[in-house]
Amino acid sequence: MWIEIPREFMMTVRTRVAPSPTGDPHVGTAYIALVNLAVARQNGGQFVLRIEDTDQVRSTAESEKAILESLRWLGLDWDEGPDVGGDHGPYRQSERSALYAAHCQKLLDTGHAFRCFCSADRLAELREAQRKAKADFGYDGRCIGLTPDEVKARLDKGEPSVVRMKVPREGRCVVQDAVRGPIEIEWRTVDMQVLLKADGLPTYHLANVVDDHLMGISHVIRGEEWISSAPKHLLLYEYFGWEPPQFVHLALLRNPDKSKLSKRKNPTSLLWYRRMGYLSEALLNYLAILTGGLTIPDGGEERISISETIEQFVLNEVSQGGPIFDLGKLDWLNARWIREGLTDEAWLARVQDWALEPERLKAIARLARSRTVKLTDLVGLTGHFFAGFLPLDADEIRKVASSDEQVLQAMHFAYEAVNAVSPWDRASLLSAFEDIARFQGLKLSKLIPPMFLVLTGRVTGPSLFDVLELMGRDIARSRLQMAVQVLGGVGKKVVKRWDKEWQTHLARE
């Protein structure tokens, strides 16, 4: 007799987190990783880390390194990944290009995809026209009817092209979300997505589906921003003749104003949380609470370790409304972990790790040495390296600036610069601040005093740029943001005007 065995008991549970190394390690990545890790572990499966670096322009090795280190700091250890290897490697998409090209060719051969020669300009115009006509957005299918001979001729001429997937124009797609249930989306609202870019590298959509299949991923647990492209992914599985994985879309973490978590409104970088002195246990604990997958009884303990989280987490219970990331509650949890979650020895070790990290301490001591008369001077000279937010007084800041408007504008542009500077080093920082001084028609030496004050809490000290390099982007960003706020803040209109002035300044140079 034949007994049907439910699919989930037949196959190994394999989950993954697939960050893109294009910036600071994001707290949202940790959130998604945590859920994936919990699901894999509680089912005796594997958790995979894959680097999605198909965007050659924006991906950096620096970012990848920071992401790996941050996730490891949190204790979100993966079974397979670019640094630990595994049977389904390589785990960096930039090293898998041939695989995607071959799969894309299959789609071309079976008529599920087509070459498209439309220029970026034409597509921009098309979008503009569609916007004006209030029509659905999307590719209009111009190249879909090209004959094989035409395609070959244009390819031979060396015309740049991309590969797009064919998408039905009618009917509807049903995305089965394992916790939300079925989501129906009409095919006509789904764009004929580019699969292979002009540089020969795949887009997220292709790479993601090919990798998830080849890596045996059973559950794709990702952010809800992917719901609208899920039909494309489902269609690709169908085109390839593959069984799709279980999909789960998690609600996005929010700013206090309910928009998607962003660094301008709430700290998002894991490096910030670490530097600010949050314990990895507390941050992970808080993220676990935010998933909604832990049901804590009335008056029950909320301080929960990662192993308890893995044990108690229930995927079906995750909340579907996006939770606001509340630093206040994180603080409370962090304090409790510090007070109650560590032995005296462990606490000492944490303090040492955080404050006495040898390389950093060496650099700080070196920086302060020439201004140190007695060792006791070190506290005043370098204390800000161990502080979070500094107490700022608007009048004190204005005292060392040339005018109220000037100093506020300087803080604003310094904030922007600190966000953009790459690489984060003395030279780039210096040149960014020189730009601001030139823009304001000020000598750098006039710009620096208020900057120094808001960034270090003092008016004098070692070179601002040495200090900044060591301080790191995250703390600098927070302090500048605070400075702007303390000085009264800037409205959107003013920002717009300033940006315009900045642009004309650039053009003049």
Next chain:
RNA sequence: GUCCCCAUCGUCUAGAGGCCCAGGACUCCGGCUUUUCACGCCGGCAACAGGGGUUCAAAUCCCCUUGGGGACGCCA
């Protein structure tokens, strides 16, 4: 604009038709404890977005409205 997701205190949530004039936690406010502060303990404020159904009975099920969010890239 179009499509999709979501909706209980300010915030995170409990609640799977009667146990709910809605419980817990963070925050805030009182009080107690205390050589200060913090911790701790005790207490308090505070929510079912609105309107229609279904039902003997709805925070819970259905529909509409409203509100919030996301997506609409040769970014992920």
